[in-house]
Amino acid sequence: MKFASLETLALAWLGVAALVPATAATTAPVVLSQPHLSTYVRQIAPVAGGRLCIVGQAMDPDGDLQSRGTVTLYSLAEGKVLWQQAVAAPDGQAASRFIACGSDGRSLYVAANVDSHSERSLNRAQVYLYRFDDQGRVAAVKPLATGSGNAFVYALGADAGGVTVSGMTNDVKAGRQANAIFFARVDPLLKEARTSRVEKGAFASGASARLADGALHVAGNFLPASDAADALADDYAVSKIVAGKYQFSLRPVQAKAEDIATTVTAAADVVSLAVVGKSTTLTVVGPDGKLKDSRTLASTFCQTGSISATAGTVYAIRSPCGRSQDPARLVAIARPSGAEAAVAGISGEPVNVLALEDRLVVVTRKSNGSLLLHTLPLAR
Helix, strand or coil: CCCCCHHHHHHHHCCCEEECCCCCCCCCCEECCCCCCEEEEEEEEEECCCEEEEEEEEECCCCCCCCEEEEEEEECCCCEEEEEEEECCHHHCCEEEEEEEEECCCCEEEEEEEECCCCHHHCCEEEEEEEECCCCCEEEEEECCCCCCEEEEEEEEEECCEEEEEEEEEEEECCEEEEEEEEEEECCCCCCEEEEEECCCEECCCCEEEEECCEEEEEEEEECCEEECCCCCCCEEEEEEECCEEEEEECCCCCCHHHEEEEECCCCCEEEEEEECCEEEEEEECCCCCEEEEEEECCCEEEEEEEEECCCEEEEEEEECCCCCCCCEEEEEECCCCCEEEECCCCCEEEEEEECCCEEEEEEECCCCCEEEEEEECCC
16 A cells, blocks of 8 residues: 655645656756855746756855855756856945846856945945856956946846846935836947936836847836835836837736736746735736736635746745745646646755746755755656
């Protein structure tokens, strides 16, 4: 007689079916960080050559307490880390966080949020762009002049002609704040940069965004162009911007912006999970601005962290309702039906997920604080 695993029994107790990986070809997890470091992943992105760039930040609580940008290049074919770097803040700045990455097939580019001071009242938030060579060495660093007192990264896109970075700017003066969206186009060697701004409001730092085919697809908490300095906006929106002009803006779901998790897929669908009380709503907005889907899910989960999606499935890291002491779970939600099932085959608590066409990439945190990278095959 074969008994169910403790994990399967626990999932059944939560009312969630267990989803077994498609085949037994799951590779062993790879260690991304050591236990003594406080490490966080901000983005996992596919790049040329069947590789992944993984960016975020790390801080040594027993060291200088300075946040350093982290970047890892991982080979999916070889199942190993090719190189990894932790980079201190440039130009004598206080802290650095790597936010977005991309490749033109030759170099790897990373956009960073950089703090000028550790003291908040003195801090100025800036954006820097890095170029790494194929050995993981820093080949060039360039601060982006956004024309603003504070700037934060949304997304990065790279092609043979150069690098595009988008983000938000924020200026506070005389009790008022001004918010805008910036675009920077930089040559491949990071010598010259052209910047522009769309001064019609901005999405708050941390918005989900993708640069594709000359367009910025972005979703998150929208801030008006001008507001009181201490105003707290709560306005979830989805927009597309091309050549400095809004193609559409849509508010597809009514919920607090902080309770909505969003991803922009490779097909430029904006997929979100919104939680109101114990109810979860799945919403999909197409690249044309039309609402493709909106449905309420039967779920035992009430919080959503990292989220990614394919054409048929949404993968999300979710926490059970009313049980903050329980670990988060990785779940798969069928887009046609809304049916939800837990994904098995990982160790540790999931913190980041990326869905590719043929596999899932999952970062988990062990009880000792170290991060592991898992790849799980998907049925095709």
